[in-house]
Amino acid sequence: MRALVYLGPRRMELQEVPDPVAEPGEVVIDSIVSAVCGSDLHGFREASSRRIPPLVMGHETVGRIGAVGKGVDPERLGQRVVLKPILSCGRCDACRAGDINRCLEGRLVGRDLAGGFAERFAVPAPAAVPIPSELPDDVAVLTEPLANAEHVTERAVREGDVVFVIGSGPIGALMVRAAFLHRARQVLVTDTNPERLAFAVAQGAEEIPSEGALEAVTTATDGVGVDVVIDAAGFEATWALGLQAIRPGGRIFEIGLGAPSGMVDFFTVLGKEATIAGSYAWTDQDFARSLELLADGALTADGWLTRVPLAAGQEAFEDLADRGRPFKVLLELG
Amino acid sequence: MRAAFMTGVDEVEIREDTAPPELDPAGAVLKVEACGICGTDARTFFNGDPKAPPPWQLGHEPVGVLESVGPDAVLPSGVSLGDRVFLGSILTCGTCRWCVEGFQNLCERHLLYGYDPYPGAYAEFAAVPPIATKNLIGLPPELPSDLATVADPFACALNGIEQLDVRLGDGVMIVGTGPIGCWQAVMARDRGAARVYMTDVSSERLKVATDAVGHLIDDAWVAGDDNGVGELMTRTDGTGVERISVAAPAKAGQQAALEMAAKRATIVYFAGLPKHDPISPLDMNELHYKELSILGAYGATHRQYRITMDYLDRRQDDLARVVTHRFPLDRIAEAFETIRAGTGLKMVILP
Ligand SMILES: [Zn+2]
Ligand SMILES: [Zn+2]
Ligand SMILES: [Zn+2]
Ligand SMILES: [Zn+2]
Numbered sequence: 001m002r003a004l005v006y007l008g009p010r011r012m013e014l015q016e017v018p019d020p021v022a023e024p025g026e027v028v029i030d031s032i033v034s035a036v037c038g039s040d041l042h043g044f045r046e047a048s049s050r051r052i053p054p055l056v057m058g059h060e061t062v063g064r065i066g067a068v069g070k071g072v073d074p075e076r077l078g079q080r081v082v083l084k085p086i087l088s089c090g091r092c093d094a095c096r097a098g099d100i101n102r103c104l105e106g107r108l109v110g111r112d113l114a115g116g117f118a119e120r121f122a123v124p125a126p127a128a129v130p131i132p133s134e135l136p137d138d139v140a141v142l143t144e145p146l147a148n149a150e151h152v153t154e155r156a157v158r159e160g161d162v163v164f165v166i167g168s169g170p171i172g173a174l175m176v177r178a179a180f181l182h183r184a185r186q187v188l189v190t191d192t193n194p195e196r197l198a199f200a201v202a203q204g205a206e207e208i209p210s211e212g213a214l215e216a217v218t219t220a221t222d223g224v225g226v227d228v229v230i231d232a233a234g235f236e237a238t239w240a241l242g243l244q245a246i247r248p249g250g251r252i253f254e255i256g257l258g259a260p261s262g263m264v265d266f267f268t269v270l271g272k273e274a275t276i277a278g279s280y281a282w283t284d285q286d287f288a289r290s291l292e293l294l295a296d297g298a299l300t301a302d303g304w305l306t307r308v309p310l311a312a313g314q315e316a317f318e319d320l321a322d323r324g325r326p327f328k329v330l331l332e333l334g
Numbered sequence: 335m336r337a338a339f340m341t342g343v344d345e346v347e348i349r350e351d352t353a354p355p356e357l358d359p360a361g362a363v364l365k366v367e368a369c370g371i372c373g374t375d376a377r378t379f380f381n382g383d384p385k386a387p388p389p390w391q392l393g394h395e396p397v398g399v400l401e402s403v404g405p406d407a408v409l410p411s412g413v414s415l416g417d418r419v420f421l422g423s424i425l426t427c428g429t430c431r432w433c434v435e436g437f438q439n440l441c442e443r444h445l446l447y448g449y450d451p452y453p454g455a456y457a458e459f460a461a462v463p464p465i466a467t468k469n470l471i472g473l474p475p476e477l478p479s480d481l482a483t484v485a486d487p488f489a490c491a492l493n494g495i496e497q498l499d500v501r502l503g504d505g506v507m508i509v510g511t512g513p514i515g516c517w518q519a520v521m522a523r524d525r526g527a528a529r530v531y532m533t534d535v536s537s538e539r540l541k542v543a544t545d546a547v548g549h550l551i552d553d554a555w556v557a558g559d560d561n562g563v564g565e566l567m568t569r570t571d572g573t574g575v576e577r578i579s580v581a582a583p584a585k586a587g588q589q590a591a592l593e594m595a596a597k598r599a600t601i602v603y604f605a606g607l608p609k610h611d612p613i614s615p616l617d618m619n620e621l622h623y624k625e626l627s628i629l630g631a632y633g634a635t636h637r638q639y640r641i642t643m644d645y646l647d648r649r650q651d652d653l654a655r656v657v658t659h660r661f662p663l664d665r666i667a668e669a670f671e672t673i674r675a676g677t678g679l680k681m682v683i684l685p
Contacts, residue, residue: 091408091410091468096637097436098434098435098436099436284435
């Protein structure tokens with residue numbers, strides 16, 4: 001079978017590799033489409049201790065069950081599924097509290113084992129989640145990224161909040177949508193790349209230009225500041241912007257992977273009694289709710305996704321890494 | 335090995351030549367050091383239970399040493415062969431929505447250890463079936479085994495207190511002074527309640543309870559004709575208290591709680607009513623005009639069990655006073671009699 005193999009920073013190669021086998025308790029997913037995530041790109045751009053080459057990345061996948069291992073219901077053959085890529089140990093305190101994203105032994109498909117940028121890959125059966133027949137592939141494939149947004153907004157956003165999303169990539173745009181689903185009154189959004197703002201604005205957000213962003217937020221909130229900041233960029237400059245834009249007592253959620261460390265003005269944190277919280281991935285509950293929301297028609301994929309054949313994967317990665325476009329790439333595998 | 339068998343309603347027999355449990359490849363065997371005896375055991379013993387077909391080995395609150403572990407057993411992280419452990423009795427599927435979200439107490443397919451098909455631990459050795467290995471919890475070295483057996487009901491009491499959400503400065507009323515009520519009084523005090531009161535319909539039970547935890551509460555009285563409401567009102571200038579736990583399976587207590595409640599108070603119904611008579615009339619105007627919150631609490635989650643072990647360890651001096659009786663295995667009949675007489679709180683069997 002064919003797979004897009006990551007060989008090191010900026011090196012992707014289409015290779016012929018052996019077919020996977022479904023071990024006991026596993027299924028083989030025949031991929032239909034796999035979306036490229038910001039974290040895959042992060043891995044493509046620079047060497048990372050979390051993505052060791054050679055590696056088949058890809059954790060946002062829709063496919064069909066092509067083989068079942070011992071102990072898995074054979075009725076599942078042919079079932080259309082979305083990949084639920086966190087494989088948690090299931091027995092640590094975090095797992096047993098429902099926080100599988102905090103599992104110390106947690107593994108991610110497409111990072112710690114071969115993922116969805118291949119025609120086929122094997123995963124434990126519970127990681128292949130059945131999807132309703134009327135849900136299109138292009139929408140179902142957004143279950144995992146929307147679960148990320150759900151994990152943030154479910155905690156962050158309360159009825160009537162004004163929310164400021166910094167960074168308007170696919171995750172930022174999904175944050176906008178999820179913030180409205182959680183009954184935000186107003187969502188502001190900014191990005192240094194004005195092209196990328198269009199999708200967030202299409203979700204109902206109000207555009208804040210990156211030049212003079214703070215003034216624009218101040219004006220938009222009558223000088224009060226926003227209730228919630230969701231920083232989907234994660235640079236020193238966006239941490240500072242978030243802290244300046246937040247109202248006293250407000251909540252800042254960090255989900256961007258921009259920079260690992262830097263200066264934060266803690267006088268502002270304490271003076272405003274701001275809460276800064278991290279957010280990583282999602283729980284089973286978020287994932288299930290995300291799938292339900294999509295099945296309910298919470299989101300259409302119109303204009304979001306650019307379909308690219310697997311063979312053009314390397315170029316797609318280069319475009320995304322260098323030019324930030326297209327907005328979100330969907331590799332066609334089946 | 336020696337084991338106690340319930341051979342019929344109200345009949346128990348000690349058998350010396352019982353075959354020790356076989357090791358399941360995915361399970362374990364416990365050398366039992368202590369096993370609690372609770373209201374559920376007593377009800378089974380006094381009334382019989384289809385899930386305890388005689389001769390049946392009861393006992394679902396065991397503490398012991400992991401004597402052997404099957405080659406395929408999956409133990410919780412930090413637990414290994416030879417460790418002293420407690421076995422939580424609610425056997426959960428681990429895969430339903432509630433298990434996965436961390437509410438193991440609400441598992442859709444839960445079973446109870448010590449009931450068919452899993453014989454209990456009033457014996458020298460007890461089997462840990464594969465479904466139960468995830469319920470093993472390691473014991474802090476300084477925590478005595480007899481006190482650790484109370485982890486099950488204590489974790490349930492903790493769940494009730496968490497639902498009750500006792501805050502600094504609250505007035506707390508505990509209705510029903512069995513072991514659960516006593517522990518909740520201790521926990522409410524630990525959480526900074528300004529006033530903790532207890533009431534019970536039985537003066538005898540109230541006496542045992544105040545002997546155990548009286549030094550930690552402000553006052554206690556017998557619930558008379560008005561179910562204890564009047565006594566509370568005189569102590570609170572007629573305003574009532576912010577937090578009320580009903581730890582008694584009694585409609586009168588549930589109804590009185592609404593009258594005891596201050597405006598915007600929270601009430602937790604901890605104890606269930608008898609299966610054949612579960613409907614309780616409540617004064618909904620109390621609920622409406624005082625903006626009350628009534629919540630339920632049932633069982634305990636994995637997280638609460640973990641907190642429980644540490645809690646028992648840290649506060650053993652006060653909490654151990656609730657364990658009023660200890661019996662060797664061959665005197666288990668006396669333990670049931672003591673429960674029937676209502677002269678004790680928590681009882682432990684030491685095989
Ligand atoms: Zn992702
Ligand atoms: Zn885990
Ligand atoms: Zn019990
Ligand atoms: Zn369950």
